[in-house]
Amino acid sequence: MSSSANTPSKPAAKTTGLHIGVTRPGVAKVDPIVTIDGVSRRFGGLTAVDVEHLEIPRGAITALIGPNGAGKTTLFNLLTGFDKPDTGSWSFAGKSLAGIPAFKVAQMGQVRTFQLTKALSLLTVLENMKLGAKDQRGEKFLYSIFPFLWKPKEAEIEAKAMELLKRFKLDAKKDDFAASLSGGQRKLLEMARALMTDPVLVMLDEPMAGVNPALTQSLLEHVLDLKTQGMTVLFVEHDMHMVRHIADWVIVMAEGRVVAEGPADEVMKNPAVIDAYLGSHQDADLGTITGRITLPKGKK
Numbered sequence: 001m002s003s004s005a006n007t008p009s010k011p012a013a014k015t016t017g018l019h020i021g022v023t024r025p026g027v028a029k030v031d032p033i034v035t036i037d038g039v040s041r042r043f044g045g046l047t048a049v050d051v052e053h054l055e056i057p058r059g060a061i062t063a064l065i066g067p068n069g070a071g072k073t074t075l076f077n078l079l080t081g082f083d084k085p086d087t088g089s090w091s092f093a094g095k096s097l098a099g100i101p102a103f104k105v106a107q108m109g110q111v112r113t114f115q116l117t118k119a120l121s122l123l124t125v126l127e128n129m130k131l132g133a134k135d136q137r138g139e140k141f142l143y144s145i146f147p148f149l150w151k152p153k154e155a156e157i158e159a160k161a162m163e164l165l166k167r168f169k170l171d172a173k174k175d176d177f178a179a180s181l182s183g184g185q186r187k188l189l190e191m192a193r194a195l196m197t198d199p200v201l202v203m204l205d206e207p208m209a210g211v212n213p214a215l216t217q218s219l220l221e222h223v224l225d226l227k228t229q230g231m232t233v234l235f236v237e238h239d240m241h242m243v244r245h246i247a248d249w250v251i252v253m254a255e256g257r258v259v260a261e262g263p264a265d266e267v268m269k270n271p272a273v274i275d276a277y278l279g280s281h282q283d284a285d286l287g288t289i290t291g292r293i294t295l296p297k298g299k300k
């Protein structure tokens with residue numbers, strides 16, 4: 001199978017030995033950073049998420065895949081406090097997150113980006129970055145009446161923002177409105193902004209969607225860099241090429257449930273996974289999906 005010119009021909013070094021025992025949905029991890037138990041979310045008569053047990057391995061890159069409407073974004077919303085489940089409990093780094101609001105979850109080190117980017121278009125690139133800072137001291141009473149107390153912090157925040165913008169090659173655009181960025185640059189800005197809080201776990205919802213092929217390679221590398229720097233990554237993605245290249249572990253959702261999980265190479269060969277994808281993408285996405293999964297020998 002030919003690989004795209006914009007992705008490395010060799011998969012990145014994979015982290016292995018993440019689970020305990022036989023791979024199956026809900027399998028225990030050696031060092032889980034997120035543990036989910038009995039989490040469900042219904043919208044009217046529809047059960048969008050119904051996860052019995054799931055553990056996300058620490059220090060690795062985990063891909064969450066599954067057909068449209070499988071419940072991936074809903075699960076992200078629940079884990080990050082943007083939505084509340086009907087049942088269940090979940091923890092991050094050993095602390096229960098039930099009832100913790102989104103901004104606190106982010107302060108605790110678990111940040112996420114959005115499927116549809118949420119860069120504020122009428123703010124500049126640099127202003128968007130500053131909004132991502134952990135400690136918005138200017139908002140606090142004392143700091144707001146004694147601005148000299150927060151000015152040094154402001155300078156620190158700006159220095160950090162510029163350093164990240166440089167890393168993401170957006171520094172030349174710092175004074176441009178976010179609205180003027182391309183879709184891919186906006187994804188990069190969102191990822192850079194998420195890093196302003198020095199997160200432990202970075203959750204990316206379709207980082208590759210709408211990204212121009214010229215930027216896909218650098219996006220892949222930025223995600224790999226997060227792991228190198230010691231962060232844990234959980235990302236949702238339909239681009240099987242990206243999943244195969246960078247994911248250490250893959251979790252497959254369908255109709256709200258976890259239907260398969262395991263090391264990327266193993267899961268991507270699972271005929272049930274291939275069927276779930278090809279079966280449900282026949283109309284919309286077959287063109288992008290077909291040819292990106294390595295079919296097991298004998299399967300066409």
Ligand SMILES: Nc1ncnc2c1ncn2[C@@H]1O[C@H](COP(=O)(O)OP(=O)(O)OP(=O)(O)O)[C@@H](O)[C@H]1O
Pocket residue numbers: 043046048066067068069070071072073074075115
């Ligand atoms: N706020 C909501 N109100 C009603 N139904 C919703 C809401 N959010 C999600 N749903 C439904 O829940 C199901 C799961 O949606 P979700 O967005 O989590 O899927 P997904 O796996 O992220 O899909 P995609 O790959 O298309 O992004 C879908 O049937 C969706 O229509």
Ligand SMILES: [Mg+2]
Pocket residue numbers: 072073074115
């Ligand atoms: Mg989604």
